[in-house]
Amino acid sequence: MKKLTFIIIAILMLDFTSAYGWGAKGHDVVAAIAEQNLTPKAKRKISKLLDGKSIVYYSSWMDNIQNSPYWEYGYNKTKTWHYANVDKGLTYETMTKNPDGDVVKGLEMLTREMMDNYDDLTDSMRVDYLKMIVHMVGDLHCPMHAGRLSDRGGNRTKVVWFREETNIHSVWDSKMIESARKWSYTEWCDNLDRKSRKYRKEISKGSYEDWFDDTVEDAARIYEYVESSGEIVPVLSYQFVYDFSPLLEEQLLNAGYRLAYVLNTIFK
Ligand SMILES: [Zn+2]
Known part of the structure; x- marks a missing residue:
């Protein structure tokens, strides 16, 4: 019985971890970059919806x-x-879709509702959808x-992060950002959000599916790196931080710019 309870708890924990995204700091960085790139009109409308909160x-x-x-x-x-x-080897188009929905399908639905059905939504739905889009991008x-x-999104790919046993999912959710810099979310935002208007415009082209497929390619690079170590439980430390910091920065920045683009389009 004890063993069974343990297994059930372990399964529940797996589910729990796989659903988490960037740790709170990563999401704060993305939202802060987006906020700095909102049009005055979008800023005003969002502030009204969120009762003055950001x-x-x-x-x-x-x-x-x-x-x-x-x-x-x-x-x-x-x-x-x-x-x-x-x-x-698969993409969003060729993968087996989860019947309960996923990040791409969810974003497409929420954005469509906010763009085409805004007048039919209640205020609390508008607020919920906005908060969800901010997080999901x-x-x-x-x-x-x-x-x-x-491997359940890397949750079952075990690695040692410096000296701590963990998995590659958890490394990317929160450990990378904490190891890369000792910055607050505002310092991350100020140091990343320095690209030209041309870059911001270019990076905002495409669909949720396109942006997701880029992330799939990034994940493939990470798997390749981890697998190439030849160790059963690869040890990742300074070299990994050095090699993948540019990717971390790029993903946070692009997410911020694209979120700004989505919100500026919704709140025109
Ligand atoms: Zn999440």
């Missing part, structure tokens, strides 16, 4: 709400909307949220 304030709301007891609001239906697990750019289905 999108940074709510950037991790969706991670917290999925485990809340308020099931009557249907938040439990969003548990799978943080990721899409894609096996090796972040998750869409988190490499292990496009990890393989076979």
Whole structure:
């Protein structure tokens, strides 16, 4: 019985970790970059919806709400909307879709509702959808949220991070950002958000699916790196931080610019 309880707890924990995205700091960085790139009009409308609070304030709301007891609001239906697990060699188009939904499908639906059905939504729905879009565009750019289905988005790919036993999903959710710099979210934002208007425009082209497929390719690079070590449990430390910091920065920045683009388009 004890063993069974242990197994059940272990399975529950796996589910729990796989649903998390960037840790709170990553989501704050993405939202802060987006906020700096909002049009005055979008800023005004969002501020009104959020009762004066910022999108940074709510950037991790969706991670917290999925485990809340308020099931009557249907938040439990969003548990799978943080990721899409894609096996090796596949893309969003060719992967087996989760019938409960995924990050791409969720974003497409929420954005469509905010663009085409805004007048029919209640205020609380508008607020919820906005908070979800803010969070999910972040998750869409988190490499292990496009990890393989076979290892549950990297949750089952064990690694040693410096001296700590963990998995590659957890490394990308929060450990990388903490090891790369000792910056606050505002310092991350100020140091990354320095690209030209041309770059911002270029990076905002394409669809959610295109952006997700880019993340799938990033995940493939990470798997390749980890597998090339030849160790059963690869040890990752300074070299990994050095090699993948540019990817971390690129994903946070692009997520921020693309989120700004999405919100500026919704709140025209
Ligand atoms: Zn998430």
